[in-house]
Amino acid sequence: MDDMSYCSFSGGEEYTHHFHPGVLWKVCSALQFIPNNAGLYIDELKTKMQEMHLRKEMEERISKFKEVMKEAVDENLRLKYELNFLKKNPSKQQTQDPQEGLAPHYPQQMRRRNQLFKEHCGHWRKENAVLVLWFRENQLMGCSGCRGRFNSGKVLSKASLSLTMLLIFSYCFYCLSGLCNSAPRTLYRTDNFMDYDFTDELSPRVFPDAHNSSDAQQVDVGRSPSSSLPVSNTFGAKRFPQAIIIGVKKGGTRALLEFLRIHPDVRAVGAEPHFFDRFYDKGLDWYRNLMPRTLDGQITMEKTPSYFVTKEAAARICSMNCQTKLIVVVRDPVTRAISDYTQTLTKSPGLPSFQSLAYKNSSGEEIDDTWSAVRIGLYAKHMDNWLRHFPRNLFLFVSGERLVSDPAGEMGRVQDFLGLKRVVSDKHFYFNETKGFPCLKKPEGSSRPRCLGKSKGRTHPEIPTEVLQRLRQFYRPYNKLFYQMSGQNFGWD
Numbered sequence: 001m002d003d004m005s006y007c008s009f010s011g012g013e014e015y016t017h018h019f020h021p022g023v024l025w026k027v028c029s030a031l032q033f034i035p036n037n038a039g040l041y042i043d044e045l046k047t048k049m050q051e052m053h054l055r056k057e058m059e060e061r062i063s064k065f066k067e068v069m070k071e072a073v074d075e076n077l078r079l080k081y082e083l084n085f086l087k088k089n090p091s092k093q094q095t096q097d098p099q100e101g102l103a104p105h106y107p108q109q110m111r112r113r114n115q116l117f118k119e120h121c122g123h124w125r126k127e128n129a130v131l132v133l134w135f136r137e138n139q140l141m142g143c144s145g146c147r148g149r150f151n152s153g154k155v156l157s158k159a160s161l162s163l164t165m166l167l168i169f170s171y172c173f174y175c176l177s178g179l180c181n182s183a184p185r186t187l188y189r190t191d192n193f194m195d196y197d198f199t200d201e202l203s204p205r206v207f208p209d210a211h212n213s214s215d216a217q218q219v220d221v222g223r224s225p226s227s228s229l230p231v232s233n234t235f236g237a238k239r240f241p242q243a244i245i246i247g248v249k250k251g252g253t254r255a256l257l258e259f260l261r262i263h264p265d266v267r268a269v270g271a272e273p274h275f276f277d278r279f280y281d282k283g284l285d286w287y288r289n290l291m292p293r294t295l296d297g298q299i300t301m302e303k304t305p306s307y308f309v310t311k312e313a314a315a316r317i318c319s320m321n322c323q324t325k326l327i328v329v330v331r332d333p334v335t336r337a338i339s340d341y342t343q344t345l346t347k348s349p350g351l352p353s354f355q356s357l358a359y360k361n362s363s364g365e366e367i368d369d370t371w372s373a374v375r376i377g378l379y380a381k382h383m384d385n386w387l388r389h390f391p392r393n394l395f396l397f398v399s400g401e402r403l404v405s406d407p408a409g410e411m412g413r414v415q416d417f418l419g420l421k422r423v424v425s426d427k428h429f430y431f432n433e434t435k436g437f438p439c440l441k442k443p444e445g446s447s448r449p450r451c452l453g454k455s456k457g458r459t460h461p462e463i464p465t466e467v468l469q470r471l472r473q474f475y476r477p478y479n480k481l482f483y484q485m486s487g488q489n490f491g492w493d
């Protein structure tokens, strides 16, 4: 391993890791942070935000940060493995044939990464380097670079030890399951999912010239798998997702994604990319760059619940790949609306009451279906738009209620739909009485079980019975239509 190629990030006891600068930058760009000129550590950041009464924003940022960090830990391991490989096989750096070893642009990539390291971390001794979060006025602006840190030797050696163990564990896992071929992978894939060629470029934000590379120009997303030329290397490829959790907001989408991520054949982006609704103008290269690398046979996934209610999303996803599998986690639209309202209330405590927003006027008669918390629950209406672009068999409807009452049962259906072996089963779950939700049992070698964070499973405010009844009556015809469209009775009425 080329130690000089690593910065480290200190995020308190849980998140202290050495990171490759390329990965650090990816973390920052995934979080859409803009680098600025004042550095803070995450614990300082916590204090600062608490002082500024920005506790909620801080919690959200940090929980998002942790999600992205999970991804980064994986990617970091892979990079270490690559660097080791290059060190042991220097001749592979020269090869022009990707089938012979690493893709030809690798040496160039390594140079860029090392250059990045020198620029940002070079003046710090490697054991003192940490990721810095940038802060300006009342806003967290970015994270990047490295800065001296004292008394960190103990923490860093712990981090190195845990990373080494992780590395050994991953190596054993992949090799024992036959995924770790020493022979180079083939150039063409023939498996079921649509597959596109890939470039190993880092985020265009980090390397603005990456788009100009010959590798970047190989991208041709509109073609069929057979006509594209997927360039694969020993360490997997970044692919467009073959399956997306498109909705619904507050349906249980995070739980589903986290449950799926324990499957060895699923790799997913931790944060919501919001590509098909907010960032479409960034282009498909940008999107694919956000994806984790997958090995042959693994599925790439992402979840962005707002796609379900974004008119343009269906056509856009279809223009990427009309065979994309689409998962919709649905939940009783009344409870969903209250959950949505509760989330907004947490952010804006001065929000008017639920009922005053749910009714069109104070007469308390007509439901205001322009209020997003109500509108999102008109599942049949949104589905109508999706079915114009995708056939019914590409959708799987997951019951948000059953995901809580019978996670293993619902996960069985999801794995079947994705063509995966049923690996995630009841042995992975336990019901956490305090949380009131199923959580993942602690994986071997890990110190604690995994429940979703505080932003999931919030206590809902009490809503007057007559308002609930009125809303149920309002949704009834739409639910009925949705049961027909989905071929399932979710039992909300």
Ligand SMILES: Nc1ncnc2c1ncn2[C@@H]1O[C@H](COP(=O)(O)OS(=O)(=O)O)[C@@H](OP(=O)(O)O)[C@H]1O
Pocket (backbone or CB within 6 Å): 248, 249, 250, 251, 252, 253, 254, 255, 305, 338, 339, 340, 342, 400, 403, 404, 437, 438, 439, 451, 452, 455, 456, 457, 458
């Ligand atoms: N296992 C487990 N743990 C915690 N929470 C769980 C779980 N399974 C489903 N849920 C429900 O998920 C609801 C949040 O849904 P989403 O993850 O789709 O929300 S979001 O749209 O991404 O904000 C969240 O809604 P609220 O209870 O209203 O917070 C939960 O009810």
